[in-house]
Amino acid sequence: MLYWALVFLVVAIIAGALGFGGIAGTSAGIAQILFFIFLAFLVISLLAGLFRRA
Template identity: 80%
Template sequence: MLYYALVFLVIALIAGVLGFGGIAGASAGIAQILFFLFLAFLIISLIAGVIKRA
């Protein structure tokens, strides 16, 4: 999932440089959503690991 966030971030950067504002905005939004989703899964996994060891 982090891979997809990075892919959409690169697409957004390339589209932004080339002047495609709508595509850049959409790709940046998708990348941001996927990044925070990945971050939430990371935190949940860390908490589950701590609970499992205890």
């Protein structure tokens, strides 16, 4: 999932550099959403690992 967030970020940067503002904004938004979903899964996984050991 982090891979796809980085892919959309790169697409947003390239589209922004070429002047495609709408595509850049959409790609950046998707990348941001995927990144926060990844962070949520990371926190859930860490908490689950801590509770298993206890």
